[in-house]
Amino acid sequence: MSQYPDARFITSANAPHQFVADTGVEVAVAGRSNAGKSSAINIIVNRRQFARTSKSPGRTQLVNFFSLRENQRLVDLPGYGYARVSDAMRDHWGELLSDYFRSRQSLKGLLLIVDIRRQLKDYDRQMMAFAEEVNLPAHILLTKADKLKKGQAATALLQVQKELDERATVQQFSALNRQGENAARNTLERFLGTGA
Numbered sequence: 001m002s003q004y005p006d007a008r009f010i011t012s013a014n015a016p017h018q019f020v021a022d023t024g025v026e027v028a029v030a031g032r033s034n035a036g037k038s039s040a041i042n043i044i045v046n047r048r049q050f051a052r053t054s055k056s057p058g059r060t061q062l063v064n065f066f067s068l069r070e071n072q073r074l075v076d077l078p079g080y081g082y083a084r085v086s087d088a089m090r091d092h093w094g095e096l097l098s099d100y101f102r103s104r105q106s107l108k109g110l111l112l113i114v115d116i117r118r119q120l121k122d123y124d125r126q127m128m129a130f131a132e133e134v135n136l137p138a139h140i141l142l143t144k145a146d147k148l149k150k151g152q153a154a155t156a157l158l159q160v161q162k163e164l165d166e167r168a169t170v171q172q173f174s175a176l177n178r179q180g181e182n183a184a185r186n187t188l189e190r191f192l193g194t195g196a
């Protein structure tokens with residue numbers, strides 16, 4: 001059963017004035033297009049189709065606010081990484097995200113979704129920089145771990161841990177076989193301050 005029986009979509013924002021009221025606590029989830037962010041959110045919230053999974057990355061992307069419980073939110077941040085994203089869209093994305101990280105008092109943590117086969121890219125390093133600028137704790141889900149052999153996955157984990165050192169915690173994850181589900185949810189709960 002879902003730990004979030006009342007979880008629901010609240011609204012999408014394309015500009016800071018559309019962000020929901022900055023009260024309570026929230027955790028942001030980010031990842032490059034196609035990294036597996038929507039799939040990871042669905043597993044963590046334990047609802048099929050909660051965050052829409054899509055096989056066509058690159059469409060206009062918004063900041064999506066979800067309520068998990070009263071005064072606790074999950075915020076699905078727009079990703080890019082798809083070759084066709086224009087410079088103008090990338091600039092808009094940068095400003096929107098920069099505004100979001102700098103202004104949100106309720107923001108308590110970042111979950112960054114990274115395809116374990118791809119390692120960290122510019123997008124991921126930019127997200128880490130946004131988080132560090134405001135002293136936000138970050139946790140990386142190296143997802144699609146089912147796509148690698150155990151030894152390869154362990155090596156990939158070590159590489160990311162080595163690059164980030166103390167700046168983030170890192171784990172393997174798979175939406176396909178639910179590897180790392182509990183660790184991911186416990187981190188979400190820790191960021192939300194619910195003491196798990």
Ligand SMILES: Nc1nc2c(ncn2[C@@H]2O[C@H](COP(=O)(O)OP(=O)(O)O)[C@@H](O)[C@H]2O)c(=O)[nH]1
Nearest residue numbers: 033034035036037038039053054144174175176
């Ligand atoms: N094998 C495998 N495929 C995954 C996993 N997570 C996501 N996918 C697939 O990767 C593609 C992109 O996933 P999606 O969640 O839509 O990515 P998003 O663009 O980051 O939201 C889809 O075809 C998913 O089925 C995983 O853990 N394992």
Ligand SMILES: [Mg+2]
Nearest residue numbers: 038052053054
């Ligand atoms: Mg998605």
